[in-house]
Amino acid sequence: MSFYNFENTDPGEEDLHYMKLALEEAKKALAEDEIPIGAIVVSKNRIIGRGYNLTERFNDVTAHAEMQAFTSAAQTIGAKYLRDCTLYVTIEPCVMCAGASYWTQIGRIVYGAREEKRGFISKNANLLHPKTVLKGGVMAEECGALMKGFFAKKR
Secondary structure (H helix, E strand, C coil), rough: CCCCCCCCHHHHHHHHHHHHHHHHHHHHHHCCCCCCEEEEECCCCEEEEECCCCHHHHHHCCCCCCHHHHHHHHHHHCCCCCEEEEEEEEEECCCCHHHHHHHHHHEEEEEEECCCCCEEHHCCCCCCCCCEECCCCCHHHHHHHHHHHHHHCCC
């Protein structure tokens, strides 16, 4: 796990730093010909979980980046609730992952690009835990470009 000191920095810098790391996770998915979505879970400036899409490798439709990161984080801290944590994910979570975030009671979700077709916001924006803070659009262009490039090659 890694640690980064954000003392005396712009609060947006922290989100950019961790979204760049989530993008690195997404690139791992891309290298494995998986849909390139990556996720990082952070607690007190420490990465406690990370993941990327593994649905093809595991032949499992639930093996999304967020689910991998939640499992990794829970194992790291030895608890299922992630109240004081932030999830950084390159694409807006789907309904399943938003529902899982509800059960983790994650404190904050920061996503990159919107997912108009399968994102939870267009389906049911009330899926998150009432105390979860949501922030979108962090590195949206870079996150979206990775997805567009992946699907352009598939067509």
